[in-house]
Amino acid sequence: CGRHGRRGSRLNVVLIALDTQRADHLGCYGYERDTSPFIDGVAGGGVLFERCYAPNIPTRPSFTTMFSGKEAITHDIINISGRVPIAEGVKLLPEILKENGWATAAVDSMGAHFARGFDVYATYDWDRSVPTELRQAETVTNTALPVVERLLEQEDPFFLFVHYWD
Numbered sequence: 220c221g222r223h224g225r226r227g228s229r230l231n232v233v234l235i236a237l238d239t240q241r242a243d244h245l246g247c248y249g250y251e252r253d254t255s256p257f258i259d260g261v262a263g264g265g266v267l268f269e270r271c272y273a274p275n276i277p278t279r280p281s282f283t284t285m286f287s288g289k290e291a292i293t294h295d296i297i298n299i300s301g302r303v304p305i306a307e308g309v310k311l312l313p314e315i316l317k318e319n320g321w322a323t324a325a326v327d328s329m330g331a332h333f334a335r336g337f338d339v340y341a342t343y344d345w346d347r348s349v350p351t352e353l354r355q356a357e358t359v360t361n362t363a364l365p366v367v368e369r370l371l372e373q374e375d376p377f378f379l380f381v382h383y384w385d
Contacts, residue, residue: 229376232316235261236382238278279329282382286311286333296332305332313337313378322377324370326363329382337380341366354385 235258242248245255247262248269275281277299280291287309291297295306313323313336324339334340343362345354363381370377 229321231370231376232321232378233261233265234378234380236282236380238382238384240383282329282333283311286313288312311336313380316378320375322370322373322375323379324366324377325380325382326359326366327380327382328384339366339369356383356385359383 237258244250244252245262246253246259247255247267273281274284275291275297279299280296283289283294283296283305284291287294287305289309293306294309295303297303311332313325315336317323317336317338323337324341325333325337326341326343327333328342328344330342341362343358345358359381367379370379
């Protein structure tokens with residue numbers, strides 16, 4: 220049953236964020252060119268959101284809203300490099316899922332409050348020696364694969380967040 224994404228009566232949840240990726244350049248959203256065969260395969264076996272709009276720009280406020288269900292003005296994360304902490308009392312999705320029996324893991328590089336609620340918070344950094352290749356999906360994937368393997372070995376349902384930047 221776990222092979223199909225189900226553990227007991229709960230589903231596993233995998234959230235893959237493609238920061239800066241345009242949906243209209245992915246096959247699962249109708250793009251004619253074969254740019255995304257693996258993503259198309261995952262989308263074919265899961266839930267594909269046809270209308271999803273970023274509530275804020277840039278990433279930090281938008282992702283905080285996605286994880287909290289609250290607008291930026293109420294969670295206090297309103298820009299990319301602000302030093303203000305998330306508003307007191309704001310719970311994030313991984314915290315809620317963890318409290319309810321999910322194993323939680325993230326492969327992400329934002330840090331700060333984004334690590335809250337995750338059993339595993341695997342970070343990565345890019346090779347910055349070549350200025351034109353700062354953000355590479357391979358770096359994220361290589362960090363994510365061992366995390367995925369550990370999650371699949373567990374009995375609990377899991378929530379996995381993987382954040383790509385390129």
